[in-house]
Amino acid sequence: MSQYRITPEDLTCAHELFAEWELEFETLYYQRKVNRIHFVHPCVHLANHLALEATRVGAPICSSQWTMERTIGNLGQEIRQPSDPFSNLAQQGIQCCQVNAFKALFPHLDPPENICPRGSEDLGNGFGDIRISRATSTKISMMGTALSSKWTDSSIPWTESQKSLDDVRMACHVKIHLNGRQRFAEVQYFVKLAVEVDNTPPLANQPPCEHWRFANLTVVLLFSESHLELLELSHGTLMTCTSLGQPSLHLIDVKDILSVVGMVPHSLTLPSGVVENRFFIVEKSGLEIACSGPEADDGNDDNGAEDSDGGGGDADD
Numbered sequence: 001m002s003q004y005r006i007t008p009e010d011l012t013c014a015h016e017l018f019a020e021w022e023l024e025f026e027t028l029y030y031q032r033k034v035n036r037i038h039f040v041h042p043c044v045h046l047a048n049h050l051a052l053e054a055t056r057v058g059a060p061i062c063s064s065q066w067t068m069e070r071t072i073g074n075l076g077q078e079i080r081q082p083s084d085p086f087s088n089l090a091q092q093g094i095q096c097c098q099v100n101a102f103k104a105l106f107p108h109l110d111p112p113e114n115i116c117p118r119g120s121e122d123l124g125n126g127f128g129d130i131r132i133s134r135a136t137s138t139k140i141s142m143m144g145t146a147l148s149s150k151w152t153d154s155s156i157p158w159t160e161s162q163k164s165l166d167d168v169r170m171a172c173h174v175k176i177h178l179n180g181r182q183r184f185a186e187v188q189y190f191v192k193l194a195v196e197v198d199n200t201p202p203l204a205n206q207p208p209c210e211h212w213r214f215a216n217l218t219v220v221l222l223f224s225e226s227h228l229e230l231l232e233l234s235h236g237t238l239m240t241c242t243s244l245g246q247p248s249l250h251l252i253d254v255k256d257i258l259s260v261v262g263m264v265p266h267s268l269t270l271p272s273g274v275v276e277n278r279f280f281i282v283e284k285s286g287l288e289i290a291c292s293g294p295e296a297d298d299g300n301d302d303n304g305a306e307d308s309d310g311g312g313g314d315a316d317d
Helices: 008-029 034-039 042-057 065-077 085-105 228-233
Strands: 121-124 127-131 151-155 173-178 181-196 212-222 249-253 257-260 262-269 275-282
Antiparallel strands (some): 262 275
């Protein structure tokens, strides 16, 4: 219910689960007695209406109270005349709607800004390689020049880190598309490899550069599939995995990365009674279309002249 796009199947499933939860909660805590109803918060009953209201007014994340309050606050900041504030506020709202409609009808009048930092390479579809930079100079020999190419980050088309650089948390756990399925993995480094355009040998008069291209790839370590029994017991909310280590090393295309996720270590007792150290997945609500465009950073690297292997770095969280 926290996503921007919700399918009818998900709404039906959510409504059934909310109805079951409300009935069990009321039966357990006040036995559904009228003389005890004042002990129950209104949100317990309100949860049962979320799925039904979503079919009428849209996803709750788009019509919630904090979204409306943020919009009113933004419009209030644009008021410059102290007299007749409510009329001015209404006029600011009308003007905002007119500007948004105009931009939607004529998008070429509001072209996107060039958000790629200096020295980066645009890979298309919001992806990009971000160059590395260091606070101190490093003397490199002529032979070492060819070995010193390194990318600090691979920029993805979501701005999960729209905050000051002091608060940025670097993460390397991602959700990827692999063999037609969604998997979770840990990024090791990013690399550009020269690959043949096709399997046919180059023609005699064909320049070598036309027979080869650079592929933007990333090396990842896979996590296991989610524990199915725990996933079912939690109604699809608890996805817990284990790291598969070096044997699961894979080389994938950068554009197969779907989003950045959090893999939080925890220890739990499985339904079989075995205590095991695992990772549970944390995904940002509404992430699928919540943000568009990479967040530029300065790419500083304070580790000196290490790892000159043609790849490296993490994805931004």
